Amino acid sequence: MTSVHGGERDERRREFRRMVGWSAVAHLCVLGLAVVSPRSSSNFDANQVIAVDLVALPAPARSASRPPPKATKAPTPPAEKPPPAPPKPKQVVLPKNAEKDPSKKKVEPKPAPKEAAPAEEPAQEKDLEDLLAEMREDAGEETPSEVPPTTAAAPTGVPNAGMGVQVSPETLAWMRKAKIHVRRAWIVPPGFRTESLETRVVVELAASGAVVGKPRIVRPSGNPWFDEGVVRGIEKSSPLPPPPRAGEWDFVFLPEDAY
């Protein structure tokens, strides 16, 4: 029995030494990579860097479609509906307008119209955000970000979310301009606006902002027609505002302001 226990101890010691050895190797690898890996930006200036915490909100439940967000009137929460009608003992309630005996002439219970019918066509809401951005751009002002300057919203699934990615103010300002520019060209038909879709595209931009080659979909939404519309929107928006650097840039397209 002793020899068995002793063998186990020896084996554990050997194993411990091996693990310590590999741990040291791993630490050296990490140190080596940290030393030789390139900096995130060639014009890195610690004084101008803003630490950005990407805050990813919980994703809404994925489904083929979302409930309609717009109603002709403000949605009434079910709980606020009128209380149930007082019970009528032994009286059977026949569902309205359905399978009633049509021979019995229906007495019109509804009052005659007292006022002119309201406009039937729902007013097309102007995109105030775009208008404001356009006015500011025309006036040479910088468009305020939708988020505080030290934070940037990230769509669900974006790596580094919440890890404190560093983005220079110059890049952040360009991203805001690019967003305004691209969303003007991106046509989103009504059918897509309530869908849970998300497309990530890599776009190569020249220093002038012109789109070089074909945008590359790196994460499709699952709806190829939506993805086609995204690529169409990018190509239509070329040239974009000149980026801080020529090269590849990532874009995420969401059909609704869900984040």
Add this chain to the structure above:
Amino acid sequence: MLLRSAFLLTLAILGAGAARAQDRVPVVITPGSEQSYRIAVQRFADGSTPPSSERVSRFRETLQEALEYSGVFQRVPDGAFLGPLSTEALEGGPPIVCSDWTQVGADALLEGEIARDAQGLRVAFRVWDTVRCRDLLRRRYTQTSTTSPDDVARRVADDVVEAFLGVRGVSSTEIAFVSDRSGNKEIYVMKADGGAVRRATANRSINNFPNWAPDGEAIAYTSYRQGNRPLIFLSSRGTRRPGRVLTSDGRSQYRAVFDPTGKRLAVVISNGGASEIYSVGDDGRGLRRLTESRAIEVSPSWSPDGKRLAFVSDRTGSPHVYIMNADGSGVRRLTYDGSYNTNPTWSPDGLWIAYETRVGGQFDIWLIDPEGKVNVPLVSHARSDEAPTWAPNSRHIAFSSTRRGRADLYVIDRDGSNLRRLTGDAGNNTAPNWGPFPR
């Protein structure tokens, strides 16, 4: 082995870290106000014998109206055209110059040919994505001499919608409804945009609840045409035999709804003081009772796979929507909110059930998912909105509303936008039922 695993794990961790370091913060784009593509529709080349400028013009106008009806497109006015106004030839003509179209803001171009001769009507077309400068769709229709050019124009428009949206347009579909414009409640049929209205019944009695067969070749409806008892009849333009469906059953029959195969119908039949839901073959044979209660059970609506039925029961004292299996088993209550819910109708994609709910003294239309987890309003108004029916692409809902005083038919997109009135000032128009895609 252990050492090797530890080494690989370490490398994987290091690799993942390196990959993360290369990730870029994306530019997040959300939609602006642009909702529709601008499409330039050329005058189609006329290959008719003899040629007819009027036919070509009318075809183009119908096509443009149908494209705009979809809500997906808006037309580029003729005056803005930089490129040719007319198609010279689909094959062998000059190549299109995409910049001519993008410069005037056109996202799409539709070109084509139309020919009417002894063989019938022939239409060929091609739709271009001018931004990416590539053609998305080419198609050719050959129709019999009786086919209306308007019908073909609507089909072309629906094809173009599908090329851009992945979901077929519905301008070529039809809606059956009830109208008292002639003095009696008769069944009528119109195009989905409210055009081409025609009467399907003329028996001068009371007719109600039209319901299309899935092949679009027949309409089942309730009628008093044979006395003072409502019975189910078929109006057929195909192979089905028109006339009464349940010839051997003399009880009152209130409503019939085709199942997705078109071979059976769910029928509401009077059973003593109450009414129950049965199913029966479209030839009137094989009557089976599905609901068993002392309550009133009405308004059946099939799920698109035909395995379940939504219906209304007042078994708890007030009408609510329930779901059961096609054989009547597995009944479960779906709606708990509100005191009066009726007229459920299952969307063709199976995701939603639209229904009426009473709010105060009038009715609104709500949507609920078949599991009952999401329940949201679609149409709310101070006056009643009733009898929802889904377009076959599940993108639109038609309904009847008294918001102008008399009852009119309206259509609205599933997201609550794009409300349009379909009927004019002729009588009260109720009980719409949206037909299938044409074959």
